[in-house]
Structure formats: C-alpha cells, structure tokens
Amino acid sequence: MPFADRAIIHLDSIDSTNNYAATLIRLSRPPEGTVITAQEQTEGRGQRGSSWVSSRGDNLLCSIVLYPRILSATDTFLLSQCMSLALAEMITDRLGRDVWIKWPNDLIVNDKKIAGILIEFSWSESRVQSAICGIGLNLNQVTFPIPGATSVRLVSGQGWASDDCLQSMLGYIDRYYLRLLGGQFSEIQSEYQSRLYKHGEFASYLWNGQVTEAAIQSVDRQGKLHLHTRDGELLICDLKEISLIR
C-alpha cells in the first residue's frame, strides 16, 4: 500500500481538520497520506459554504493530505469520485446495506445521508499541488439537528469504533487512489455512475430557483450533472445550480 507508515495526527478539538491540514501543508508540507482526525470541530465545514455539525467523540472526522499532481484543472472530479467510491464500498462491506452516492459526493443509506466529503485543492499553473480530503462519517450519533441525516448506529443498531473504522477506510481510499494514479479514469467514472443515487429516476430538483422534474442521465468528466426533464430538455448543471428536493 502506498502510505503504509503514514502519520496520523489525533486532535482533541480544532476548528476544522481541513483548516489544520491547510496550515500544515503551508508550514511543513507533510508526507502524502498524512491524516488529521479530531474528536470535535468547532467550525466544521461542509459543501456549498454550509457547516458540518457533529457531536463530540461520536463520529469519524478526518482530513487526508494528498499531492495528486497528475490531475489537471479539468480532472479534479476524479479524486472526488475515488473518495466517494472508497467510502461507499467500505460502508457497504461493513454494514451490508446498499450505499448510494448522491452527486457530487454525499453517501446515502436508506435515503439518508451517512457521510459527506469536502475536498479542497491548491493550484499552481493549472496543475493540482495539494488536495485536502475532508471526511465526516456518522458512526454513533443518534440525534441530528437537521432532517435527512443518519448514522451507522441508527441503521444497524450498533455503532463502530472510529479508530478501527479509520484504518479500514484508509485501506479502501489507498486502493482507489492507486487506481487513479494508474490512470484508470474511465473505470472509475463508470463505477461512480453505477452507484449514483436517483440515476435514471425522475425526482424534483430546485434548478435556477425553479422546481423542475428531471432524471439524472450521467456525470461528465468535469463533474457536471446531466439530467433530462420530462419534456426532453437537457440540463447540464454544476453544484451551485441544482439541488435535489427531499
């Protein structure tokens, strides 16, 4: 495995493990594969500028430092696909339930979100210099301040220890990352497509401020979502333009 002797930095409390990783990269450029975990985050961050709230000590909160220099500006979604697939496969294997990926990278079990991923890149001359892969996986928390969230304990009646879960998750992530470095782009894209939540199913979306019925057709190499409406119109959207209505 690529990062068998990786450093894992366990923190008690921090604003955000992604922020900590960014500072670490700036100050000391830690080895690739370095992981930061925390018992709690005081300013955990999610996608679209949202916050990530997790009760202290209950869940897996971590950030992984990678330097995927093979990725150009237009290929970064492949890393997001690898992270989602690794997490989906690990949760499926351990939980024995179907796990879906809600575009772009929410992990869904029983129609509820069990994990989220926030990847932050730094750039130089349109090549990726570093990627911080932040993962929040709900393990033992049983009440959530927002609807639509779940955890391993809620799904199975039994929680998981976060250290053990981290070790097994890193194995899955390393395998997908090696495939990415090995150039298995089209295989990764088609595996991602086959795990897509609501793929080919009509559902209600908020699209440019309008409620629209549409079905997901595919996700392109740049990570844009392609959907068709009931009257056959094709919508090509990025993250800020569309959201699924529950």
Ligand code: BTN
């Ligand atoms: C999302 O679904 O909105 C993404 C959530 C990502 C949360 C994780 S928790 C560890 C890491 N640190 C953060 O501040 N965010 C990510």
